[in-house]
Amino acid sequence: MFYVQRGTKEWQDMDVAHHLHPFTDPQYFDTKKPLVITKAEGSHVWDSEGRKILDGMAGLWCVNVGYGRSELIEASDRQMRELAYYNTFFQTATPTQIELGHVLSGVTPEGLDHFFFANSGSEANDTVVRMVRHFWEVEGQPEKQAIIGRTLGYHGSTVAATSLGGMKPMHDLGKSLLPGFEHITHPHWYLNGEDLSREDYGLKAAQALEEKILELGADTVAAFIGEPIQGAGGVIDPPATYWPEIQRICRKYDILLVADEVICGFGRVGHWFASEAYGIEPDLMPMAKGLSSGYLPIAAVAYNDRVHATLRKGGVFSHGYTYSGHPVACAVALANIQLIKDDGLIDRVKTDIGPYFRAKMDAVLASHPLVGEVRGAGLLAGIQLVKNKETKELFPTEQAIATKCRDYCLEHGVIMRAVGQSMAASPPLIITKPEVDTLVEVAKVSLDLAAKDVGIL
Numbered sequence: 183m184f185y186v187q188r189g190t191k192e193w194q195d196m197d198v199a200h201h202l203h204p205f206t207d208p209q210y211f212d213t214k215k216p217l218v219i220t221k222a223e224g225s226h227v228w229d230s231e232g233r234k235i236l237d238g239m240a241g242l243w244c245v246n247v248g249y250g251r252s253e254l255i256e257a258s259d260r261q262m263r264e265l266a267y268y269n270t271f272f273q274t275a276t277p278t279q280i281e282l283g284h285v286l287s288g289v290t291p292e293g294l295d296h297f298f299f300a301n302s303g304s305e306a307n308d309t310v311v312r313m314v315r316h317f318w319e320v321e322g323q324p325e326k327q328a329i330i331g332r333t334l335g336y337h338g339s340t341v342a343a344t345s346l347g348g349m350k351p352m353h354d355l356g357k358s359l360l361p362g363f364e365h366i367t368h369p370h371w372y373l374n375g376e377d378l379s380r381e382d383y384g385l386k387a388a389q390a391l392e393e394k395i396l397e398l399g400a401d402t403v404a405a406f407i408g409e410p411i412q413g414a415g416g417v418i419d420p421p422a423t424y425w426p427e428i429q430r431i432c433r434k435y436d437i438l439l440v441a442d443e444v445i446c447g448f449g450r451v452g453h454w455f456a457s458e459a460y461g462i463e464p465d466l467m468p469m470a471k472g473l474s475s476g477y478l479p480i481a482a483v484a485y486n487d488r489v490h491a492t493l494r495k496g497g498v499f500s501h502g503y504t505y506s507g508h509p510v511a512c513a514v515a516l517a518n519i520q521l522i523k524d525d526g527l528i529d530r531v532k533t534d535i536g537p538y539f540r541a542k543m544d545a546v547l548a549s550h551p552l553v554g555e556v557r558g559a560g561l562l563a564g565i566q567l568v569k570n571k572e573t574k575e576l577f578p579t580e581q582a583i584a585t586k587c588r589d590y591c592l593e594h595g596v597i598m599r600a601v602g603q604s605m606a607a608s609p610p611l612i613i614t615k616p617e618v619d620t621l622v623e624v625a626k627v628s629l630d631l632a633a634k635d636v637g638i639l
Contacts, residue, residue: 190230193218204339217592222249225613227597236596238621240610243413243445243562244471247521248612254477257517261510270299270507279507282516286482289454289519294467294484299507303444304338306468306481307407311342312501313466314405314438317489320496326404327362330394330437334368334415334602335408337442337468346407349414364398366390368412369420372555372566373574384421388428395435405438405466406431410456413445416604417564419557425460438465438489444481448472449522449611451560452532459559465489475518480511527611536560538615542622551638552583552629561613565605565625569638576603577636586635590628596621598628 188196194215202208203216218230225248227237240246247254261278268276279299287295298313300306311329318326331337333348344352345363353359369387371380378386395403406428412418432439441464446456450472453459457467466489470481485493493499505511522528530536536559543556543563554568567583569575577583584600591598591605598621599606609621633639 190218193230224248224250225610225617234595236617236620238596238598238607238609240608241476243608244476246448246450246472246611247475247518248610251521253521254475254514254517257513258478258510261513265509268509269504271502276507276509278509278512278516282512285516285519286484290467290484291455291457291463293486296485296490298483300481300503301479301505302338302481303468303470304340304343305503306470306483307337307343307346307442308340309483309501310407310440310466310468311346313483316496317438317492318404320492323401325402328364328398328403329362330364330366330391330403330406332368332408333365334412334418336414337407364394366394368415368418369424370418371421380421381423384423385427388424388431391428392431395437400435403435403437405440407440407442409442410446410460410462411451411559411562414601416601417558417562417606419559425462429462440464440466442468444468444470449528449531450562452528452536454528474511474515477518478511478514480508480515531560531611535613535615539563539618542618546622546626550626550629552633561609561611563607567603567605581636583632583636586632587628590631591624594624594627596624598625
C-alpha cells in the first residue's frame with residue numbers, strides 16, 4: 183500500500199484540515215464530513231466504510247468506459263516504463279502523442295484534423311481564447327477580440343474559461359469576469375419559451391446571437407462558444423432549430439464557431455461528438471473528460487484547415503503547458519478510444535441503453551409532482567424541479583431543493599448531481615439496464631422524500 187491505511191474519521195479530519203474543496207463552502211464541513219471514496223469497479227464506487235454506491239455521474243461526467251478497465255491501466259503501465267514523460271515544446275514529439283492526433287482525426291467531425299493538447303477542459307478553453315484572437319490578428323483584423331458565450335454556459339474555472347462561461351457566482355469570485363467576453367441567453371425552452379413552440383423558440387434564442395453581434399459590431403467579434411448540450415448549467419438540450427440558426431449567423435458575420443465537447447464527446451449522446459447529432463460544423467472543438475475516461479488528465483482542441491492555415495502564417499504560437507501531449511496520458515487516451523470502439527459503446531448508447539435510460543426516466547419520473555421536465559440525450563439527463571407543475575414556478579433558492587434530492591440519492595446508494603434547480607445524471611456508458619432501473623428508482627425515492635420535506639407529498 184503506497185499510503186497509510188487509516189480509519190474514515192481520521193481521513194475526514196485530515197482532509198478538512200488540509201484541503202480546500204472545489205465548488206464547496208468550507209463551512210459545509212462544520213456539520214458534515216467529506217465522503218471518502220477508496221475504490222471503484224464498473225459503474226460503482228466504494229466509500230471508506232465499504233458502502234457500494236452506483237455512480238450516476240461517471241465521476242464528473244467523464245468515466246465513459248467505466249472503472250477498473252485493465253486495458254487502460256496496462257497502457258499506462260507500459261508507457262510509463264518506456265517513457266514516463268517528455269515535453270512537446272521545442273519542436274519535439276513522442277509516439278503516443280503523434281498517434282493520438284492521427285486517431286482523433288478519424289473520429290472527430292469532418293474537417294477537424296489538427297490538435298493542440300492540454301490537460302483539462304479549462305486549459306483547452308484557455309487555448310481557444312488565445313487561438314481565436316491570434317487567428318484574427320494574423321488575418322489582419324486585430325480588432326476582432328470579443329467572444330460571445332451564454333448564460334449558464336460552463337467552460338472551465340480558470341480565469342479565461344470562467345469568463346467564457348456564464349455562471350455569475352464564478353464571475354463574482356475575485357471579480358474574475360475579464361473584459362472582452364459577452365453572453366446571450368441560454369436556450370431553455372421549458373422555462374424561457376413562453377407560448378412559443380420548441381422550434382420557434384429555438385430560432386428566437388439563436389437570434390439573440392445576431393442581436394449581440396450587431397450591438398457589438400461584427401468587426402469586433404472573434405467567436406461564439408457553446409456546449410451542444412449545456413452540462414453544468416442543468417443539462418439544457420436546445421430545440422432542433424437552434425444550432426442550425428447559430429451556425430448560419432456565425433457564417434453570415436464571419437465569426438468562428440466553437441463547440442465545447444468536454445462533456446458531450448466520446449459517446450455520451452450516442453455519437454462520437456454531439457456536434458454530429460446537432461449538425462454543427464465547428465471551426466474549433468475543445469474536448470477532455472471522455473478522451474481518457476478520466477483515467478488521466480488530458481484535453482485537446484481540434485481545429486479545422488482554415489484555422490490551421492492561418493496559424494501557420496502567424497509565427498511562434500507562444501502558448502503551451504508542461505504536460506501538453508503527456509506521453510502516458512496520450513497512451514491511455516489511445517487505449518480508451520480503442521475500447522470505445524471494441525465495446526461498440528457509441529452504437530450502444532444510440533440504439534440500446536440510451537433509449538432505455540430515457541424511456542425509464544420518462545416513465546418513472548416525468549409525472550412526479552416535483553418534476554416539470556425530463557430532458558437530455560443519450561446517457562445525459564436533466565430533471566427540472568418545480569414547485570408548481572402548472573405554472574412552472576421554481577422553489578425559493580434557500581430551499582435548496584436539488585441539494586435535498588442529491589443528498590437523499592446518496593443516502594440510498596446512488597450519486598447524482600444538483601445543478602441549480604435541476605438534478606443531473608451522466609452514468610458510465612457501460613451501465614446495465616438493471617443499474618439504470620436502480621438509478622431511476624432511487625431518484626424517485628429521493629424526489630418523494632424531498633417533496634415531503636417541502637409539504638408537497
